[in-house]
Structures are given as structure tokens and as C-alpha cells.
Amino acid sequence: MTKNVTRRAAIGMGAAAAALAATGQAAAAEGRTPPAATQVRTGGxxxxxxxxxxxxxxxxxxxWHAHIAMVDGAGALETVVADDADRVTHGYSVQKLAVAVAVMDKIDRGQLRLDQRLDxxxxxxxxxxxxxxxQTVWGDEVTVANxxxxxxLVSDNTAVRMCGRVVPALEINDIxxxxxxxxxxxxxxxxxNRFYLGVTTPRETHDLLWRLANKTILTPRSANFLLGILRWINGYHDGIRRTMSSAxxxxxxTKYGADFDDLGAARHEAGIMFDAAGAPTLTYALFADSLGHLDNYGSTHPAVQAHAVLGRTMFDAISATTNRTTRSRHHVAPFRPVDGG
Structure with a gap:
């Protein structure tokens, strides 16, 4: 869903990098810690x-506008990167996470069912x-779960319209x-019953992800349903998960979003990494706009390549980390190929 940004948004986004740099330089000159991407807890x-x-x-x-947080040795979630993390920006398909949460909230309240069918x-x-x-031909009946x-899993745009049929735009925003x-x-x-995907911030996306992983934003059953889709290996692999094994x-x-506007291309990705025991350990919300290569939606886009490098670094960083304090865990079954039959 392509939509041009407003003049106000364009001015704000265009000034973000300069403002961040100026803030950091001023803080350094005064002996203070710069309050953006330079804020990071100590540790290798x-x-x-x-x-x-x-x-x-x-x-x-x-x-770029980003927020990355990870669990420390004591189990506390601490910010690693907060780079213009409160910037209101177009989320594009990353916003489908928020839409899905709104639909599941209505299910949790008994006003909708996963097995409810729509044409x-x-x-x-x-x-x-x-x-x-x-498909080229239609007439199916599909469930809300479908x-x-x-x-x-595949960022289907028609599915957004289907969500709007069961949770209208104003109701999504109210939720x-x-x-x-x-x-x-x-x-x-x-x-x-239709809408553009709208806006978010890196910090709010982090908050949504962390609450989803800890099953406080939805019932455990609904949170597990969404996490099972987002973690499955048939999903998006060009960015954060590119240089990883299936396990x-x-x-x-993870959820990816890509589009373009008057400022250039946008390539976003946001998600959660879990430790080996299924506990949430790290969140990332990476939003990059004003990029080149508008028509390259593949793995060779420079921002997507950056996601891949950063994904490997983040995963290696949590490889020895265990979140022992959480009460919430999530597991997916190991992938096993099936040859029909």
C-alpha cells in the first residue's frame, strides 16, 4: 500500500539525521552522554x-530510526540502541503486526473466532x-486464521482488507x-473497512513486540498463535534471518516492510529473538527511509544487506544469554520435511 508522506512528515524525516548528529556533538562537547544511538549499556x-x-x-x-534492546545477565531488559526511536514514521508492512494484534484482541474478547469464515x-x-x-480465480471461503x-507469513495485502472487514479502521485504532x-x-x-497501514515509532514497535513475546498484550493462546507464524521458517529470510541455519x-x-514515498525507498524490519529455552531475549525495530534503489525489493538492497549483517551480530550476541527471569516462553516444533503421502 503505497502512500506519499505529508509535508510535515517529510520535513521531520529529512531533518532527523542532522538533528541526531547535532545532539550527539553538543553532548560530547559538554561532557554528557549523547542521548540517541550512542546510548548503550556497557558490555561486549x-x-x-x-x-x-x-x-x-x-x-x-x-x-534510520531504530530501537534494539536485549536482556542482561540479571534478566533485565536494557536498551542497546535508541536512534531517533520516538520518530513517528510510516511502518508499511511492519504495521501488519499491530493490525494482527487488534484482530486477536477482538478474538480474546469473544467477539470474533479464528475459525470464522469470510468469502x-x-x-x-x-x-x-x-x-x-x-490465484487468478476467486470465490473461496477462508477463515480468520487463514x-x-x-x-x-507472506505479508499478503489482500489479508489487510480482510482484517478490515472484521475489525474496521477506527476500531483498530481504538484497540x-x-x-x-x-x-x-x-x-x-x-x-x-479499508485503511492505509499508517504510522508507528521504533519504541512503540519494540513495546508491542516485547509485550507479545511476554504474552501480556494478548492472551497466551492468541500470542502463541501470532508468534508461531512469525517464527516459522517459510517466512521472510532476506534480512535479519538471511545468514542463519533453519534452527x-x-x-x-520477524516482520518486514518495504515501500517508497517522496523521500525515497523505505526498508523496515522488526522482530524478537528467543533463547534456546524459548524465552524472549532481544527485540529490534529497524526503520530506514530516504533510501535509494526504489525498485529493488530483494536481498541485495543496501538496507536489507545491513539487516542481514546486524541480524547475525545480534543472534551471536544472545547465543550465550538465557532469560531466566521470564515466566513466558514460546516454542516452535523443529522443521521436518514431508514428502507427500
Missing amino acids: CAEAIRRTYLEQKVKAGGV LNADIILGGTGIYFL FLTAML LAAKGFTHTRVEPVANP ERSRVA
Whole structure:
């Protein structure tokens, strides 16, 4: 869903990098700790993530807004990178996480069911990413579980419209507001059941992910349903999970978003890494805009290459970390190929 940013958003986004640099320089001159990407807890693992983030950000170009946090040895979640983390920015398909949470919230309240069926007709089909538009013929009946899986696993755009049929745009925003999100919103249009995916911030995306992983934003059953889709190895592999084994990939729940606007290309990715025992250990919310290579949606885009390098660094950093304090864990079954039959 491509939508141009407003003039106000364009001015804000264009000034972000300069403001961040100026703030850091001023703080350094006064002997203070700069309050953006330079804020990081001490320790070799965090320092490696911070260094890699800064290197890859410069290499990829564009304007970045990011939040990365990881559990320390005592089990406390601490910020590793907070780079313009409160910037309100277009989330593109990363916003599908918030939409899915709103749908599951309505299920948790008994107003909707995962097995509820809706018709899938030609007039609702939307192109871009996904699978439904590839069918070329329609008339199916699909469950809520079906289109949520399509929306999160292969970022299906038609599935967004299907979500709007069961949770209209204004209701989605009301649910997100009730959960404490100030900026994370979809953008309503004339049709109450359709919307643009809207805006968020890296910090609020981190908050959504951490609460999802700890099963405090939804019931455990609903949280497990979404996490199972996001962690499955048939999902997105070009970025954070690119240089990982299948077992390593299954420990990462991730959602990618890509589009362009008047400022250039945007390449986003956000997710959660789990330790070997299934405890959430690290979150990342990486939003990059004003990039080049508008038509390259593959693994060779510079920002996506940066995600891959950073993903390997982050996963290695938590390889020896165990989150012993959490009461919430999530597991996925090991992948086993099946040869029909």
C-alpha cells in the first residue's frame, strides 16, 4: 500500500539525521552522554551490536530510526540502541503486526473466532505482496486464521482488507489506544473497512513486540498463535534471518516492510529473538527511509544487506544469554520435511 508522506512528515524525516548528529556533538562537547544511538549499556555483546548498527547504517545510507534492546545477565531488559526511536514514521508492512494484534484482541474478547469464515471474492483482491492475487480465480471461503497467517507469513495485502472487514479502521485504532499506544495507528479512508497501514515509532514497535513475546498484550493462546507464524521458517529470510541455519531462524520472529514515498525507498524490519529455552531475549525495530534503489525489493538492497549483517551480530550476541527471569516462553516444533503421502 503505497502512500506519499505529508509535508510535515517529510520535513521531520529529512531533518532527523542532522538533528541526531547535532545532539550527539553538543553532548560530547559538554561532557554528557549523547542521548540517541550512542546510548548503550556497557558490555561486549551490546557494544558489538551498537558498533555493527552504526557501521551498517552509514554503509546503507538513508535516514534510520531504530530501537534494539536485549536482556542482561540479571534478566533485565536494557536498551542497546535508541536512534531517533520516538520518530513517528510510516511502518508499511511492519504495521501488519499491530493490525494482527487488534484482530486477536477482538478474538480474546469473544467477539470474533479464528475459525470464522469470510468469502474471498475478486473485488477485494489487492496486488503487491502476498498469495491471494496469484490465484487468478476467486470465490473461496477462508477463515480468520487463514488470512492472518497469509498476512504475517507472506505479508499478503489482500489479508489487510480482510482484517478490515472484521475489525474496521477506527476500531483498530481504538484497540491500539486502549493498549497504551500513542502513535501506532492505521489511517482510515472513506470506506470504514479499508485503511492505509499508517504510522508507528521504533519504541512503540519494540513495546508491542516485547509485550507479545511476554504474552501480556494478548492472551497466551492468541500470542502463541501470532508468534508461531512469525517464527516459522517459510517466512521472510532476506534480512535479519538471511545468514542463519533453519534452527536459528526458528528462534527469530520477524516482520518486514518495504515501500517508497517522496523521500525515497523505505526498508523496515522488526522482530524478537528467543533463547534456546524459548524465552524472549532481544527485540529490534529497524526503520530506514530516504533510501535509494526504489525498485529493488530483494536481498541485495543496501538496507536489507545491513539487516542481514546486524541480524547475525545480534543472534551471536544472545547465543550465550538465557532469560531466566521470564515466566513466558514460546516454542516452535523443529522443521521436518514431508514428502507427500
